[in-house]
Amino acid sequence: DIVGALSSGVRLVVLSGPGGVGKTRLALEALNQDDPAVRGAVWVPFADEPPGSTVREVIARRLAVTESALDLTLTSVDLLALDNLEHITDAHRAVAELLSRHRHLRILATSRGSLGVGGERVWAVGPLADGPAISLFTDRARSAMPTFTGDRDDIVELCRCLDSLPLAIELAAARVVTLDPRELLRRMPEITELRSDTALSGRQSSVEASVAWSVDLLSEHQREALTALAALAGAPDPDEVVAAVSALSDRPSDQHLQAIEALARLGLVQPLETRSGRRFNLLQTVRAAVTPEPDEVRHANLAVADYWANLDKGLSPVSGWTPVRLAALDDDLAILRGVVRVLVENDGGEQAARLLSVRRQGLAWVGRQDLLAELCDGILRGGVTNPWERRIEVVAGSATYKLNDLARTATLLKSIDELDPLDQTHRVVGYAYRSALKAECDDLDGAAADAEAAIHAAGEDEDLLQIAHSAAAWTARRRHELPAAADHAKASLALARDDLQVVLASRDLANAELLAGHPERAMRILNDCLPRSVALGDAVEAEVGITLGIAHLLSGAPRDALRAFESALNKIYGLSDPGFTLELVTAIGLAGRSLGAQESLELIRDATAATRALDLGDDSVPAELRPLVAPVMVEVGVIPRTSLSIDILVQRAMNVANQLATGHR
Numbered sequence: 001d002i003v004g005a006l007s008s009g010v011r012l013v014v015l016s017g018p019g020g021v022g023k024t025r026l027a028l029e030a031l032n033q034d035d036p037a038v039r040g041a042v043w044v045p046f047a048d049e050p051p052g053s054t055v056r057e058v059i060a061r062r063l064a065v066t067e068s069a070l071d072l073t074l075t076s077v078d079l080l081a082l083d084n085l086e087h088i089t090d091a092h093r094a095v096a097e098l099l100s101r102h103r104h105l106r107i108l109a110t111s112r113g114s115l116g117v118g119g120e121r122v123w124a125v126g127p128l129a130d131g132p133a134i135s136l137f138t139d140r141a142r143s144a145m146p147t148f149t150g151d152r153d154d155i156v157e158l159c160r161c162l163d164s165l166p167l168a169i170e171l172a173a174a175r176v177v178t179l180d181p182r183e184l185l186r187r188m189p190e191i192t193e194l195r196s197d198t199a200l201s202g203r204q205s206s207v208e209a210s211v212a213w214s215v216d217l218l219s220e221h222q223r224e225a226l227t228a229l230a231a232l233a234g235a236p237d238p239d240e241v242v243a244a245v246s247a248l249s250d251r252p253s254d255q256h257l258q259a260i261e262a263l264a265r266l267g268l269v270q271p272l273e274t275r276s277g278r279r280f281n282l283l284q285t286v287r288a289a290v291t292p293e294p295d296e297v298r299h300a301n302l303a304v305a306d307y308w309a310n311l312d313k314g315l316s317p318v319s320g321w322t323p324v325r326l327a328a329l330d331d332d333l334a335i336l337r338g339v340v341r342v343l344v345e346n347d348g349g350e351q352a353a354r355l356l357s358v359r360r361q362g363l364a365w366v367g368r369q370d371l372l373a374e375l376c377d378g379i380l381r382g383g384v385t386n387p388w389e390r391r392i393e394v395v396a397g398s399a400t401y402k403l404n405d406l407a408r409t410a411t412l413l414k415s416i417d418e419l420d421p422l423d424q425t426h427r428v429v430g431y432a433y434r435s436a437l438k439a440e441c442d443d444l445d446g447a448a449a450d451a452e453a454a455i456h457a458a459g460e461d462e463d464l465l466q467i468a469h470s471a472a473a474w475t476a477r478r479r480h481e482l483p484a485a486a487d488h489a490k491a492s493l494a495l496a497r498d499d500l501q502v503v504l505a506s507r508d509l510a511n512a513e514l515l516a517g518h519p520e521r522a523m524r525i526l527n528d529c530l531p532r533s534v535a536l537g538d539a540v541e542a543e544v545g546i547t548l549g550i551a552h553l554l555s556g557a558p559r560d561a562l563r564a565f566e567s568a569l570n571k572i573y574g575l576s577d578p579g580f581t582l583e584l585v586t587a588i589g590l591a592g593r594s595l596g597a598q599e600s601l602e603l604i605r606d607a608t609a610a611t612r613a614l615d616l617g618d619d620s621v622p623a624e625l626r627p628l629v630a631p632v633m634v635e636v637g638v639i640p641r642t643s644l645s646i647d648i649l650v651q652r653a654m655n656v657a658n659q660l661a662t663g664h665r
Contacts, residue, residue: 002030005121006079006106007037011099012120015110022166023110023125024083030108031081041108042077047084048272050235052330055082055094056570068567074102085111092116093647101658127164130156136166140173154181161185224249225259226268230290231300234334235272235281240304247303248296275327301342304335308355317358317425319463321365321500323535329362330537333371340375349384353392360395364402365500367539367572373399387423390415394430401433404579404616409437427457428464432471439478447475466495466505473508477515477623485512499532503540510547514624519555526551538571545571546584550624553591559661561591566657573650581646582607582620585653590628592656603652610644
């Protein structure tokens, strides 16, 4: 049994099965046993977490500690129960990492499938037996109507028609307020109609059919609201819900949230609390049972696009990225993809381009340059007229640069020369990224010329000047014009109006100080802006963290550097910039080598080989650490151009950093 496995040395037990089969209930029953093996378990639910959440983030929040303090806290935890991991994208890596770091730790997890972690014991969870099914139905029915009794034979038959799946039973039991079990049976399709020959399993088709049946019992307004939610690809906020439902319903818009609340009470909609506020999510089994018509998908997504367009009128594409605005964009990613697709399919390429232009900087700082590039390509393939064709090529170029596709970036940024001279925003962004591109390609004179062009194009617009001076600071550092780099960074900082601008300008100034040989000054600058970076999200915090780690390393504090690098790698791994990831791996290797760790040489060699295989350059050494690298590369020796798994490199780097930072080898 589950408890027996956990007490006999199995460190990872996974309860698997389709949605609604009762994995959570079984896990809770196991943890309620009076057995030392499960005593003191920490229960961590993931069902209401958005897909972008990380395992470490959620566990830390559950334990009321920061992520940086999580590893220390887990030294006193013997058993973690991680519930509903199927939608958490880093579950495989994070669970493997937790088990690797904490050799005493055991994990009980629930997921719709195996986690794919070595050594896991998988339990396939099947339907309930008659007794527990009847008890569940009766319990949920009495929660809805305390005086419920019901005929036992009717309940047995109803549960069997629902394949005894807990989700379906709970949905049915919620209806006893208006329909008794016999009437529920009468309105339900025959068991043969509940099954699908194309379903992956009979149980899954039964869940979908029972959900569809429950949907049929909704009021017309509730069905309209549920259809609107199903038409959107993600979990919308209240305003987005109202916009989408208004496109499908003639009822007053102030009633739409009431319909959503009713759906939540029936268990068809999950209210979520995210960093950006309240969201409404559909269970996958519910979404599978609710299939909007193509026109409904079109109208709902176009309504959200119009809502965003009105919202964007008061927003700047290059400033005003507060923590809440960034969090809202992160939560909207799935919906954004669907909205842009629908716009392109319906001759709305210009509106889609406007949406992405306003969100360009935000997408970069939630680590989704890959999505930005994908959506820009879709707009260009679908067709959009000038000036927006040239503008969206510049936006796409900013994304492909971050993705290290330098050839594609060079092609896209040729569009700068065809932009209207009065198009300040896209010209400044284009010149700034082309300057960085030329610097990467060692055309330092060309980079300086484009940085100067960005400053000229910005005119007196302070937000655009801030971007232009940041580009000029980067180019000056590459040209080793250190006083000029510091001057441009200071100018950028003086122009900064929001937290994101302050953090990025501070990072530029700290980098200039590092190259000038002043790591202590850099640390003071970075420590001052660190609290702001934390509030802005993982990608921004990681940018500051790697620079702070470099400052520690250059000031002779390699263990502090390793802690900073490890924290940054935890935050940015899995985001869309492999070059940044490999820089961090190399930085960890250099810090480890300064402590005499032989395995660090292999890490540096393999990160360099991977960098070359991906055509990201000759090495992955951060510019500020180049003074340290020459003697190390002599030790490393000849490095082949070899394709290596970044996943494995990251795991190795995390192990090295964790062991060396704590002094445990």
